[in-house]
Amino acid sequence: xxxxxxxxxxxxxxxxxxxxxxxxxxxxxxxxxxxxxxxxxxxxxxxxxxxxxxxxxxxxxxxxxxxxxxxxxxxxxxxxxxxxxxxxxxxxxxxxxxxxxxxxxxxxxxxxxxxxxxxxxxxxxxxxxxxxxxxxxxxxxxxxxxxxxxxxxxxxxxxxxxxxxxxxxxxxxxxxxxxxxxxxxxxxxxxxxxxxxxxxxxxxxxxxxxxxxxxxxxxxxxxxxxxxxxxxxxxxxxxxxxxxxxxxxxxxxxxxxxxxxxxxxxxxxxxxxxxxxxxxxxxxxxxxxxxxxxxxxxxxxxxxxxxxxxxxxxxxxxxxxxxxxxxxxxxxxxxxxxxxxxxxxxxxxxxxxxxxxxxxxxxxxxxxxxxxxxxxxxxxxxxxxxxxxxxxxxxxxxxxxxxxxxxxxxxxxxxxxxxxxxxxxxxxxxxxxxxxxxxxxxxxxxxxxxxxxxxxxxxxxxxxxxxxxxxxxxxxxxxxxxxxxxxxxxxxxxxxxxxxxxxxxxxxxxxxxxxxxxxxxxxxxxxxxxxxxxxxxxxxxxxxxxxxxxxxxxxxxxxxxxxxxxxxxxxx
Numbered sequence: 120x121x122x123x124x125x126x127x128x129x130x131x132x133x134x135x136x137x138x139x140x141x142x143x144x145x146x147x148x149x150x151x152x153x154x155x156x157x158x159x160x161x162x163x164x165x166x167x168x169x170x171x172x173x174x175x176x177x178x179x180x181x182x183x184x185x186x187x188x189x190x191x192x193x194x195x196x197x198x199x200x201x202x203x204x205x206x207x208x209x210x211x212x213x214x215x216x217x218x219x220x221x222x223x224x225x226x227x228x229x230x231x232x233x234x235x236x237x238x239x240x241x242x243x244x245x246x247x248x249x250x251x252x253x254x255x256x257x258x259x260x261x262x263x264x265x266x267x268x269x270x271x272x273x274x275x276x277x278x279x280x281x282x283x284x285x286x287x288x289x290x291x292x293x294x295x296x297x298x299x300x301x302x303x304x305x306x307x308x309x310x311x312x313x314x315x316x317x318x319x320x321x322x323x324x325x326x327x328x329x330x331x332x333x334x335x336x337x338x339x340x341x342x343x344x345x346x347x348x349x350x351x352x353x354x355x356x357x358x359x360x361x362x363x364x365x366x367x368x369x370x371x372x373x374x375x376x377x378x379x380x381x382x383x384x385x386x387x388x389x390x391x392x393x394x395x396x397x398x399x400x401x402x403x404x405x406x407x408x409x410x411x412x413x414x415x416x417x418x419x420x421x422x423x424x425x426x427x428x429x430x431x432x433x434x435x436x437x438x439x440x441x442x443x444x445x446x447x448x449x450x451x452x453x454x455x456x457x458x459x460x461x462x463x464x465x466x467x468x469x470x471x472x473x474x475x476x477x478x479x480x481x482x483x484x485x486x487x488x489x490x491x492x493x494x495x496x497x498x499x500x501x502x503x504x505x506x507x508x509x510x511x512x513x514x515x516x517x518x519x520x521x522x523x524x525x526x527x528x529x530x531x532x533x534x535x536x537x538x539x540x541x542x543x544x545x546x547x548x549x550x551x552x553x554x555x556x557x558x559x560x561x562x563x564x565x566x567x568x569x570x571x572x573x574x575x576x577x578x579x580x581x582x583x584x585x586x587x588x589x590x591x592x593x594x595x596x597x598x599x600x601x602x603x604x605x606x607x608x609x610x611x612x613x614x615x616x617x618x619x620x621x622x623x624x625x626x627x628x629x630x631x632x633x634x635x636x637x638x639x640x641x642x643x644x645x646x647x648x649x650x651x652x653x654x655x656x657x658x659x660x661x662x663x664x665x666x667x668x669x670x671x672x673x674x675x676x677x678x679x680x681x682x683x684x685x686x687x688x689x690x691x
Contacts, residue, residue, distance in 0.1 A: 183233075186228050206251055
């Protein structure tokens with residue numbers, strides 16, 4: 120690539136040996152040079168014309184031109200220009216070609232002008248290469264992505280590479296195919312055009328071909344194409360999307376499968392069968408590839424069991440392939456972790472709520488004590504169930520994983536989970552700013568509570584001990600206790616008079632064994648005699664925390680060490 124750049128009039132008026140400003144040149148002493156620009160921006164491959172006006176009283180004799188090095192070796196060129204006629208005014212015009220493969224960023228061109236009196240004047244032009252940040256472009260016509268290729272025919276390579284200035288090379292490589300080819304530009308340095316064939320007769324399977332184009336400035340563009348070389352004609356079934364492999368009764372299952380056979384043959388039949396779901400469907404693709412996408416609803420009364428779906432495919436020479444997709448149905452999921460009232464007690468994991476409009480969607484609203492608290496989703500109230508879901512490696516979905524899912528803000532949050540895709544979300548939840556019950560009290564027997572830093576025993580069922588409100592949450596209360604065998608009830612007021620508000624757990628009135636540690640729903644009554652009161656066989660000297668959340672309608676009784684916030688209560 121060449122283009123002409125002319126420099127003509129105005130950068131500087133350089134007078135080195137006594138030039139005067141007299142408008143009559145004959146009266147000038149010495150000489151001067153007038154140029155437009157002595158710092159010139161240029162592209163590789165450009166042709167420049169360096170121009171200037173020389174004014175000399177004694178007449179111009181000759182001009183020495185020295186072109187600096189364009190390579191790192193420091194190679195320069197020198198030329199003497201003889202001037203006839205001893206002109207007092209001389210127009211300098213000198214051609215410089217910028218090499219397409221210039222290795223340095225700047226080059227100086229120095230002119231030394233001699234007159235007939237033995238004097239001389241120097242003037243230097245500096246040529247600076249423009250920065251090239253534009254990478255080459257690749258237009259790959261063949262192969263196309265996921266192209267199926269017969270080994271009976273060569274693989275066709277067809278592409279065009281273009282660059283704004285000059286290309287260096289194109290490399291096409293696939294180690295598995297033994298492909299390693301290098302192409303250079305011809306006379307037009309901005310284009311590399313490739314039409315070539317690759318022998319693939321010994322190949323079979325899937326291969327990735329990489330294309331790397333580099334220009335002389337070092338800018339690089341890389342692309343790849345995956346091809347499938349099918350030696351056998353036997354059909355193939357490839358999973359595109361099959362979801363998590365789980366669904367709830369009444370929920371939908373979705374899958375997408377790529378059916379294919381050798382390009383020399385066609386798929387004549389595809390069948391989907393499932394005795395469990397009553398599916399018996401037959402298709403006639405009539406091509407060598409077919410994308411099979413289906414959605415089925417699991418009956419609401421299906422129960423909890425395995426649900427296999429078999430897909431079979433046949434081609435025009437009666438070769439077959441078969442794939443069975445296994446789905447498992449679940450109707451219960453649980454949430455465990457420090458971001459819940461269950462904390463890390465697997466047997467107390469909280470049940471999620473299935474959504475009626477989409478039974479695969481489960482939700483749970485929880486209070487998060489502190490930023491960074493975490494949760495996991497379980498298929499059972501056990502760490503060892505079928506599902507123990509935490510973050511996958513991408514951090515975008517859930518998977519059977521040791522990783523937990525953090526919630527990075529204090530407050531109420533709603534966890535939403537799609538069993539069919541394992542996608543999830545955590546959304547802040549705005550609870551009412553004021554609680555329905557400004558106070559909460561506990562009564563019972565055989566327990567002590569912390570008061571002014573001292574454990575104080577409760578001596579009577581009629582004694583009402585106030586719980587501590589959680590900071591920033593008007594719906595939540597707690598108290599730390601020690602008990603052996605204790606029975607206790609809750610009230611929203613400091614007395615047991617009829618007509619008040621009393622809280623218990625599900626069950627008949629009276630006391631109810633809950634064994635060691637519990638998380639239970641709250642039941643509200645207007646009489647202390649109507650509630651089921653937890654009776655717990657406590658462990659001596661274990662500090663337990665009763666936590667009540669009147670917005671979530673939950674009560675928990677877990678070891679105080681499970682909690683990191685707030686600190687154990689000190690009551691006045």
